[in-house]
Amino acid sequence: QVQLVESGGGLVQAGGSLRLSCVASGRTFSTYTMGWFRQAPGKEREFVAARTWGGSTYYTDSVKGRFTIARDNAKNTVYLQMASLKPEDTAVYYCAARPPYYSGSYSASDGYPNWGQGTQVTVSS
Secondary structure, eight states: OEEEEOOEEEEEEETTOOOEEEEESTTTTGGGGEEEEEEEESOOOEEEEEEEETTTTEEEGGGGGTTEEEEEETTTTTEEEEEEEOOGEEEEEEEEETTTTTOSSSSSSOOOEEEEOEEEEEEEE
């Protein structure tokens, strides 16, 4: 099983930027789809972004044009670059890994068997 550790969360003012990192263990990292999800207080976990091993990317509508997902296979790391942050982006952000044999929507959390512990992002007004 892939182990994931997120970092980079913190407090930032609205309009600012932040970059989250997720370090993955295991030699099969490059074959996995990597995703980011978030959960705000009192709300369900929602899909944010994903990147396949082949380089295809997917974003939820609310972050398109503001967030970018990228990966560095040499460092076994996936990033979420967040810009133009809004207070509604405040949430715990989770990194997740999806094996290549899974099917279905990349936005479905049940398709990702591997999860990090989460990192808090707080955006002030």
